[in-house]
Amino acid sequence: LSYVEHGKNPDIFTQGFVERAATENQYTNGKIKAVAEFRKLLSEEFTKSFPDLYD
Numbered sequence: 001l002s003y004v005e006h007g008k009n010p011d012i013f014t015q016g017f018v019e020r021a022a023t024e025n026q027y028t029n030g031k032i033k034a035v036a037e038f039r040k041l042l043s044e045e046f047t048k049s050f051p052d053l054y055d
Contacts, residue, residue: 003010047054 003013
């Protein structure tokens with residue numbers, strides 16, 4: 001509402017908000033992918049090191 005009250009175009013706010021949300025989404029997805037890959041590698045190494053404990 002402050003954009004409208006100050007005579008600014010609210011589409012500028014919306015565009016910035018959407019771009020920021022998309023950027024943060026890509027960043028978060030990258031972190032999730034990295035953790036999933038690390039978990040997979042860690043599981044493989046545990047399986048090699050402790051084969052009798054693997055379920």
